Amino acid sequence: MSAPPVSHPVPRPAPGGAAAAFARANLLTVAAAALFVLLALAAIFGPAIAPWNPLQTDGASALRPPGSGHWFGTDPLGRDIFSRVLVATRLDLGIALLAVSCSFLAGTALGCAAGYYGGWTDRIVSRLAETIMAFPLFVLAMGVVAALGNTVGNIVLATALINLPFYARLARAEVNVRRNAGYVDAARIAGASDARILAAHLFPNILPPLMVQVSLNMGWAILNAAGLSFIGLGVRPPDPEWGIMVAEGAQFIVSGEWWVALFPGLALMLAVFCFNLLGDGLRDLFDPRRRA
């Protein structure tokens, strides 16, 4: 049985109330949440507030270092790097969000069925998860995109596929320990169907650990998608995307034009860091015992 959601023990009533005390005890988590809001705003409003057109080339101002006109400098085609980094937020976060949602939905459904019914369903789902996990996951994602075709849709699919086992295993384990719990028996006796028990009684109870997994997974999904673009899969130039932009800047690093690769790389790092911290914080919040 995993613990019910327990909030952090607050040593003594602090000035400013419980919210302020929580913020002090979880400074990193609060910082991550703020960063998350910033990222979300960039993803929503990025294209509207970008100072330059991210696709507009300008040969006269190629490879300018960061300055007043171009805060992050310009790339070899004279495009404004700040605008490109800003606009790319939507695509990068979008791919990761879509992929994680797919693995969450499919993985949880499979895991719930396996944990609830056991038997053959369990064996098939467990074997499937095990087979996926038998591959180095980034290599599998690369193989899937190579086989299915080089499109953004397939990047999402590949990223969803390699994350699926985590949800399936987690949901299976959590449902398995609860399937004979008192409230499940009660629902069964009251005549609820299996589908209703799973959806209305078990699913809400296993949601907290799954949400922690989602947050931790988001960072990894962003890294994975950007890594695939970096090696030339998925997003095609000239679309702005962090992984591709780092790849485009790679050749200029050895000649000293650091800003072409640095800023998209930093944006990528910050986004991943934000989701990892958020996931860690959520885990502490939902289940302090599991903190490692």
Place this chain on the structure above:
Amino acid sequence: MIAFAARRLLGALPNLAGVMVVTFVLTRALPGDPAAYFAGPAATPEAVAEVRHALGLDRSLAAQFATYAGDLARGNLGHSVTTGQPVLTELAARLPASLELVAAALLFAAAVSIPLGVLAATRPGSWIDHACRALATAGVSLPTFFTGLLLAYVFYFLLGWAPPPTGRLDAAFSPPPAFTGFYLIDSLAAGDPELFAAALAQLVLPALTLGLFVIAPITRMTRASMLGVLAAEFVRTARAAGLSRGTILIRYALRNALLPVLTTLGMVFSFLLGSSILVEKVFAWPGVGSYALEALVASDYAPVQGFVLMMAILYLLLNLAVDLAYVAVDPRVRLQG
């Protein structure tokens, strides 16, 4: 021990079968019609049908899978379209470069993160503990391809300490006589310290890049496992008996705490194999990853599939080795097994 190894080996067979099915499905899912591709653009429908028959693509899926499995058993992974060479030969020639890189990265990561984890576990809740946690989380957030570029910029362009990020050996040197394929070992075997230094200089940055990424999981596991062991009664007894702090930490606690860490190392190996593709690209490292990437760019699929299969088999073998090491180290596993 031998019985356990045999059982464990048998247990890996379903996984191997699963891996083969997945790679087979990936082969079938190739974009476009392979028969049309091999017959050429000017081929008539009859010619395409003939090629399809010659390739065996008109037979049932089960029959095709049997052929595929038979080819694999004979070590036939197909031919690269661009170089015309058998994929297995080319992969085998480039594998030592990748393994040397991954092994160096793993050694570096273990050398940093195990002491770090021990340090954090001995002072839980202290600033060292928090700093370790922040560092570990930062490490796992680093995109390997970006850290690689950053390190190359700082240590090659700015400081000039590292050689240019272009492969395993500077053009001024010729590789040592192939013995293990690991340049570090081969150059020592050939008694050439200068060559060893040159190979090491090329290896440092890529290995660091790759290693940084896996410091986080190893540190976390070491910390958690040390915390558990330090709370155990035999540690309390050792303390009560007046043994020195160092003896308790290293001889008593760490030896026991390393077992779960060993398992984590196996898992971490999967990350390393995956990220090595990215690091190989950044540092122009001539390993299997960059080979697969070159093939991918040229729409040459047999090498890519061979690569995916090889990586999966490597990973299976490593996990097998970890399990066996576990048994060798911990007699309790044998008793339960």
